[in-house]
Amino acid sequence: MERNDGEITVLHLSWEFPPFKVGGLGTHVYNLSRAQAKVGLKPIVLTCGFNGLYGKEETKDGVTIYRINADNIPAEDFFSWVLQMNMLLQIEAARIFRENRISIIHAHDWLVTTTAVALKHIYRVPLVGTIHALESGRYGGIRGDRQVLIHDLEAKLVFEAWRVICCSNFMKYSVVSTFGTPENKIDVVPNGVNAQDFDFEFDEEEFKSRYALPDEKIVLFVGRHVWEKGLDILMGAVPMILAKHPEAKFVVTGDGYLKPKCEELARQNAPEGKVLFTGYVDDDTLKKLMRVASVIVVPSRYEPFGIVALESMAARTPVVVADTGGLGEIVEHDKTGIKVWVDNSESVAWGVNYVLDEANAQKIKEIVDTAHKIVREKYNWEYIAKGTKSVYSRVLEEYEQITWKPRPEIFGWREIETA
Amino acid sequence: MEEQALSRKIAEKIIKRLGVDEKDIEYGKKPKTVVLITPDFFPRMSNEIAYTTKEIAQHLASRNLNVHVVSYDPWKAEQKESFAGFTVHYVNNPVRAYSPLTWTLTLSMEVSRVIADIFHEEGNIDLIHAHEWLSFPAGIHLQAALKKPLLVNYYSIEHIRTPGVCNGYTEAVKQIEWLASYESRRIFVNQEWLKNLLHMHYSTPYDKVNVVNPEDKEFDRKILRDYTWVMRQWREMMEK
Numbered sequence A: 001m002e003r004n005d006g007e008i009t010v011l012h013l014s015w016e017f018p019p020f021k022v023g024g025l026g027t028h029v030y031n032l033s034r035a036q037a038k039v040g041l042k043p044i045v046l047t048c049g050f051n052g053l054y055g056k057e058e059t060k061d062g063v064t065i066y067r068i069n070a071d072n073i074p075a076e077d078f079f080s081w082v083l084q085m086n087m088l089l090q091i092e093a094a095r096i097f098r099e100n101r102i103s104i105i106h107a108h109d110w111l112v113t114t115t116a117v118a119l120k121h122i123y124r125v126p127l128v129g130t131i132h133a134l135e136s137g138r139y140g141g142i143r144g145d146r147q148v149l150i151h152d153l154e155a156k157l158v159f160e161a162w163r164v165i166c167c168s169n170f171m172k173y174s175v176v177s178t179f180g181t182p183e184n185k186i187d188v189v190p191n192g193v194n195a196q197d198f199d200f201e202f203d204e205e206e207f208k209s210r211y212a213l214p215d216e217k218i219v220l221f222v223g224r225h226v227w228e229k230g231l232d233i234l235m236g237a238v239p240m241i242l243a244k245h246p247e248a249k250f251v252v253t254g255d256g257y258l259k260p261k262c263e264e265l266a267r268q269n270a271p272e273g274k275v276l277f278t279g280y281v282d283d284d285t286l287k288k289l290m291r292v293a294s295v296i297v298v299p300s301r302y303e304p305f306g307i308v309a310l311e312s313m314a315a316r317t318p319v320v321v322a323d324t325g326g327l328g329e330i331v332e333h334d335k336t337g338i339k340v341w342v343d344n345s346e347s348v349a350w351g352v353n354y355v356l357d358e359a360n361a362q363k364i365k366e367i368v369d370t371a372h373k374i375v376r377e378k379y380n381w382e383y384i385a386k387g388t389k390s391v392y393s394r395v396l397e398e399y400e401q402i403t404w405k406p407r408p409e410i411f412g413w414r415e416i417e418t419a
Numbered sequence B: 001m002e003e004q005a006l007s008r009k010i011a012e013k014i015i016k017r018l019g020v021d022e023k024d025i026e027y028g029k030k031p032k033t034v035v036l037i038t039p040d041f042f043p044r045m046s047n048e049i050a051y052t053t054k055e056i057a058q059h060l061a062s063r064n065l066n067v068h069v070v071s072y073d074p075w076k077a078e079q080k081e082s083f084a085g086f087t088v089h090y091v092n093n094p095v096r097a098y099s100p101l102t103w104t105l106t107l108s109m110e111v112s113r114v115i116a117d118i119f120h121e122e123g124n125i126d127l128i129h130a131h132e133w134l135s136f137p138a139g140i141h142l143q144a145a146l147k148k149p150l151l152v153n154y155y156s157i158e159h160i161r162t163p164g165v166c167n168g169y170t171e172a173v174k175q176i177e178w179l180a181s182y183e184s185r186r187i188f189v190n191q192e193w194l195k196n197l198l199h200m201h202y203s204t205p206y207d208k209v210n211v212v213n214p215e216d217k218e219f220d221r222k223i224l225r226d227y228t229w230v231m232r233q234w235r236e237m238m239e240k
Helices: A025-038 A078-099 A110-123 A145-160 A169-179 A204-208 A231-244 A259-269 A283-292 A307-314 A325-330 A345-356 A358-378 A381-400 A413-417 B002-018 B022-027 B048-062 B100-122 B133-146 B168-183 B192-202 B219-239
Strands: A009-013 A042-049 A057-060 A063-069 A104-108 A127-131 A163-166 A186-188 A217-222 A248-253 A275-279 A295-298 A319-322 A338-340 B033-038 B066-072 B080-083 B086-091 B127-131 B150-154 B186-189 B209-211
Touching: A009 A025, A009 A078, A009 A110, A025 A042, A025 A063, A025 A104, A025 A381, A042 A078, A063 A078, A078 A110, A078 A145, A078 B100, A078 B133, A078 B168, A104 A110, A104 A381, A110 A127, A110 A145, A110 B100, A110 B133, A127 A145, A127 A381, A145 A169, A145 B100, A163 A169, A163 A381, A169 A186, A169 A325, A204 A283, A217 A231, A217 A283, A217 A345, A231 A248, A231 A259, A231 A345, A248 A283, A259 A275, A283 A307, A295 A307, A295 A345, A307 A319, A307 A325, A307 A358, A319 A325, A319 A345, A338 A345, A345 A358, B033 B048, B033 B100, B033 B133, B048 B066, B048 B086, B048 B127, B048 B219, B066 B100, B086 B100, B100 B133, B100 B168, B127 B133, B127 B219, B133 B150, B133 B168, B150 B168, B150 B219, B168 B192, B186 B192, B186 B219, B192 B209
Parallel strands: A009 A042, A009 A104, A042 A063, A104 A127, A127 A163, A163 A186, A217 A248, A217 A295, A248 A275, A295 A319, A319 A338, B033 B066, B033 B127, B066 B086, B127 B150, B150 B186, B186 B209
Antiparallel strands: A057 A063, B080 B086
């Protein structure tokens, strides 16, 4: 058993964690927990393990990771898989609580709600919940019974959490309007990016030649091919961009259920070879692509935060974003990027053409420099870790003032405290 | 000498009737607080689970055990009722689930919450007794978290409810049933054939399963005897 000398030990519950990644959630928890260790917290991550990577307890960069065996969980669909995975998380959590004096449980999104709520009440430890996105936003409403389930789990997490963290004001007010949560229960702590990860040497010409001809300019899309990411909007803008800038080459990374539709739009709107669908690419390739691109487009319809915009700024590549959600807060028009209207191909075409125009080259360079400076100052993980630390401190201060406490002798914590 | 032998015989008879053995009296290992988890309970009952749970709770309460029953009832959610010497806690599911599986797995967080509150208020729980697979996820979690032994009651198994069906849903339920048979300290069934089925489908050892039926005269004695046995085993395990 480990002794904790008054430090804040936080148990992160996240279904994904590198090397297993589906969306941005795993990367967020990975970077946040590492940065938290640097600012004096003791982070523990409880997550899923796949392909034999489980049952391990590794301490890396100050973060202890517990992975459950999430392979071969039988389930009727993904949602019941998630709930069964939670059952296994709960059993593993019992071990973590026996070995550590946990001060805060930090749950990330609806996928771990049942574990988070049960642990909160069993151990009487305060719960902090981060809402990364809402189901009603992802699909523009709640329709099917699966969506209802997710919506209710989100509501439960928000209700049970001592404080809720959102990555943008847009998300904060989405939570307020969706669940009727009091505004003062929610803290806004942005996402971050490791800007230094984009500073590396490589043969740019050679790398670019894999995707485009030497005189072509890459217009890059990064994201899942799903409704909310708006790839179809960009595909609608393709002919208008090519009319003015025939040297443009569209490179589309990622995958998703809208891929066939977008490929069809690309065939209709562009000559062959002008739109390249790469599928998923690894992190290293993605960073290089961001570096060699002439412009990165984020035409989302719904974006709680918009990490791609930050990465573009870190890669010193101009970014064109739809003025929606968190994107609208990160990017300041004409200062750190170009904002365009939401769900509007003409506007996206205007933004991309504006960036590609040689006449605006000086202006774009200024924008890129300002954006890079802001990313380094405001969106670095250490700054964000300090933000979450202050949320935890506030919660623990309030927690100390109430009688809702566990019985330490029951959980063996007395042994930890007197060790 | 004869008198002493007679006294011992009488004492043994009393002990036997009480359903405990000398060791239990010696070490005071009879459970004090027992929590029963059931998906159904009076007045909202749809099958025999509610009836059996009530019988167990009533008999235990009559032997001065502190018995809490935690059950689902959306109309009585968050209410607590006294019921023939024991307390019934009703919970609701805050999540609108779309299948019995998702209903069970989301309800378990509420069951855990209520039992955790009982635990903190009472200061201790000695045993958790979960009835049917709908209660097993909460029971399994609570055994791990509270370090209190879990006993389970099977009324049927998925193999006989959906014979020959093999899909994600049935496999998931079977997985939960298997996990409960593996994690629990003692298993109760109401028929001999169910004991055989458990052995056949989940490889449950025969001696881990006890057949108890509310119609049986020895019903409560058998339950209490197994509770006491589990308590002793659990304590010895914890001491190690």
